[in-house]
Amino acid sequence: MSFSSTVKNELCRLENVNDCCLLSEVTAALCFSGLVATAAGGGHNIRITTENAAFARRIYSSIKKLCGINPEVAIRKSKKLKKHASYMLFITPCIGSEKLMKQAGVTIEDEKSPMLVIADKSILKRQCCTKAFLRGAFLAGGSISDPEKTYHLELTSRTSAQANELKRILGLFKLRARIIQRKGSFVTYLKEGENIVDFLNIAGAHNALMELENVRILKDMRNNVNRIVNCETANLGKTIDASIRQVENIKYIAENIGFDKLNPGLKEIASLRMEYSDASLVELGQMLSPPLGKSGVNHRLRKLDMIAEKHREEKL
Ligand SMILES: [Zn+2]
CATH class of the missing domain: 3.10.28.10 (Homing endonucleases)
Structure with missing residues (x-):
C-alpha cells in the first residue's frame, strides 16, 4: 500500500x-x-x-x-x-x-x-x-x-x-x-x-507521523555514516598518496645523495618512514625521540621531498 x-x-x-x-x-x-x-x-x-x-x-x-x-x-x-x-x-x-x-x-x-x-x-x-x-x-x-x-x-x-x-x-x-x-x-x-x-x-495521522519520523531518523543516520565514510576514504587516499611519494623520495636520497648527508632529525624520520610506510604523521611523530607533533613531522618530510626534487632538477 x-x-x-x-x-x-x-x-x-x-x-x-x-x-x-x-x-x-x-x-x-x-x-x-x-x-x-x-x-x-x-x-x-x-x-x-x-x-x-x-x-x-x-x-x-x-x-x-x-x-x-x-x-x-x-x-x-x-x-x-x-x-x-x-x-x-x-x-x-x-x-x-x-x-x-x-x-x-x-x-x-x-x-x-x-x-x-x-x-x-x-x-x-x-x-x-x-x-x-x-x-x-x-x-x-x-x-x-x-x-x-x-x-x-x-x-x-x-x-x-x-x-x-x-x-x-x-x-x-x-x-x-x-x-x-x-x-x-x-x-x-x-x-x-x-x-x-x-x-x-x-x-x-499520528501513526503515519511516527512512521515518517522513524524513516527520517534512519535516513539521517545513513547520511551521516556515508558522509563520515566518504570523508575517511578521501583522507585515507590522500595519506597513502603522500606516503608513497615520501618513500620514493627517501629511496632516491638514499641511492643518489646518501643518508649521511642528512642532518640527524631528517635521517631519523627518513628511516622511520621507510620502515612504517602505513603510519600516519601523528604515529610517526610518537616514534621519534623526543616525540614530535604532526606539523613537525610534516615539516621534516616536506624537507626530504624538497631535497630529492632539487637534486633531480639539478641532474637534468
Ligand atoms: Zn470543530
Whole structure:
C-alpha cells in the first residue's frame, strides 16, 4: 500500500471527532471532490467522487448523521485498471442538496462553473474545524510521497482561489506552502520532512507521523555514516598518496645523495618512514625521540621531498 493510502486510511479511522469538525470534513469534500450542476426541475445536483472507499464511507455517514440526508451511492470500476474504483455520492434536490450546501457553508463558484466553494467562513472559525478542513482537503485531493524517496505533500484544488485559501490556512499553522499549476489544477504543496510531520500532526495521522519520523531518523543516520565514510576514504587516499611519494623520495636520497648527508632529525624520520610506510604523521611523530607533533613531522618530510626534487632538477 502506498504511504498516501496508509495516511488516508488512518485519517478515516479517526474517532471521537466533534460534529463541528465532521461537518468541516464534509465542507472540504464538497470543495475538493464535489461537482454541482443545475437540476432539471430547479435546485442542484451534487456529486462527490473519490477513489478512497474509506473516505466515501466516512463522508456518507457524516452527511447522514449531521444533515439527515441519505446520499445515493454508486461505484464505478475502471475498465483499464481493475484495482481502481471510483466511489460516488449523489445528492439531488429531492434528497436534500440545498440543505447540505447551506449546512456545509458552500455555494456555487459562479453559475457557469460546476465548483463549490466556501461561502460561510464561520465554518472554519474554530481551530479544531480548521484542522478538520485540512484533513478533508487531504482526503479529497491530497497525496504524500513515500518518505523513503522524498518529502512531498500536496493538496489539489480546481481553482487558484481554493489553492490560495489552503495556503492561507496552512500559514495559520506556520506551514509555508507553495502553489504550482498542473494540468488544469492548482497544487498547494509542502516540502521538507519537518513541515510534513507538522501537517500529519494537524490532520491527526499520528501513526503515519511516527512512521515518517522513524524513516527520517534512519535516513539521517545513513547520511551521516556515508558522509563520515566518504570523508575517511578521501583522507585515507590522500595519506597513502603522500606516503608513497615520501618513500620514493627517501629511496632516491638514499641511492643518489646518501643518508649521511642528512642532518640527524631528517635521517631519523627518513628511516622511520621507510620502515612504517602505513603510519600516519601523528604515529610517526610518537616514534621519534623526543616525540614530535604532526606539523613537525610534516615539516621534516616536506624537507626530504624538497631535497630529492632539487637534486633531480639539478641532474637534468
Ligand atoms: Zn470543530
